[in-house]
Amino acid sequence: MNSATPLLEIRNLSRYFGAVKALEDCSMIVRPGEVVALAGDNGAGKTTMIKTISGVYPPTAGEILIEGKPVVFSSPQDAREKGIETIYQDLALADNLTIGANIFLGREPMKKLFGFLPVIDRKAMAEAARATMAQLDFHVKRLDAPVSNFSGGQRQAVAIGRAVYWNARILIMDEPTAALGVPEQRKVVALIKSLKAQGRGVVFISHNLQDIFAVSDRIVVLRRGIVAGERNIKETTHDEVVKLMIGG
């Protein structure tokens, strides 16, 4: 696995806000089928890091490479087109629309009614939704129900499903388990494992060491804008990670 070209490589990335150095000379890589946890205390730079990777902030210095090729993102849309999908904590779902409509929001498939009248192809959206969700082992019966009818973990699955359908190779997930109850957290962990099995790269931000140890391959710890350390999950312990986070 180490020999594969990294899906995502971040080289010496810095991002300043005026005099504030939110990120200073940070590097990390994500390989295909790898889950990398990004950990750190509040203000350590986790959010700045993902916003830079997902095209929200341009970097002050440093490079982002996708499959070995340097890329520059002009916007989050641009990053998405290049295969990086960010799933924020609030999931960004339109609650009143179906799973299919959410997957296709902004790029709805059209068909011609009676050969001339363009209409949204809801059947195609529902079918794609069913197939995509089945791929995440989430078997939906009511494809015409709005997503507000679904639970937190299921809605997370919809957000992930949208990324999967549009063939995101790298998923950035911001605190995906934070707002969920324990059974739902386990579902999300299962979802992340299935993304890993599909060869996608996942960057996973969490405060919850339990989840990080359950699902990640590697952990990158940020502290006050720098990479404080990087460990393989198999070779580290909770205590060591906490020490890295707080700088003990």
Place this chain on the structure above:
Amino acid sequence: MTSSVDAPPKVDPHIAPQADHADPTKTLVAKVAQLRAWLFLATLIVIFEVWSRASFGGTFVLSSFNWQSIAIFAVAPLLLAIGQTFVIISGGIDLSMGFIMGLAAVVAAHMANLAGVYMPLPFAMLFGILIAVLVATVPGIINGLLISRLKVPPFIGTLGMFGVARGTAFLLAGGTTVPVKNEYFALLGNGRFFGIPYLVIVTAVFVLIMHYVLSQTRFGQHNYAIGANAQAARRAGIDIKAHILKLYMLSALCAGLGGALYAARFTAGAAQAGEPLLLDCVAAVVIGGASLFGGSGSILGTVAGALVIAVIQYGLVFVNVEPFWQFIAVGVVIIISVLIDQAQRRFSGAKQHE
């Protein structure tokens, strides 16, 4: 499928997400809440039928004259309500529609008269309608730019335009009503085709087109998404600024058409044409099942909502009740309608708006 993977991922069955929990009771309650306008309408018809038979032994519902009158009565508020439906679903509101309608009525009358000097009357009529609708979209464009670019809250921006359109309309009308000197215009407003008023036919065609736009096009779909979660819509790549601009142009266009048809019906343009209709049109949308918080509503619901109001107004006159009771009855229906909406939200566990 666009995924590159053939084998389904292995997932521990104990922690796999289960099927959704949309249970049939919730679905039923939601359906009833959605159709509440039609239930109101049916109830009202029954009430007026019983009332009219009891008080003077005549029928209310079986008279085609009654239905023609109700339909004509409903035309103007319905046209405004169609535009308002789009705006309210997006989470906004357009308070300027009533006076944009008045402005359009005055412009239609002036332009039809002016053009009548230079061209055959039927063309002068069409010219008047066209210019009225075009002029009406100007305040719509300004509303849209204020709201989308300058982030003015819709309530305030359109309230300002309410005043501007009102003043402009009265100035153009010279403070009075402008009579239309064009018999074709009068024919459009009062003629019938196999007993169906032309006004009703024009409105019905317009309603069908707008129903298509809202329910079957991307514009309509994005409108619902923006109303529910503008942030999500933006992240999905929808150009919200352009959408909002089109939205307020559309509502102004509806008001413009309403004004032109008003000029046809009364063969006169009056600045105050739409003044009493603003609240009626919002009421029609709300009774029709839309939430003022955005994200829900439909054209067919609004049609039912507009009919509910028209039936109340016409029916109370028909059974000889003092007209002031109309306001009370419409007010009560609005409140009941919103209560049903709230109850349904609570029941379905959807987000509460405090």
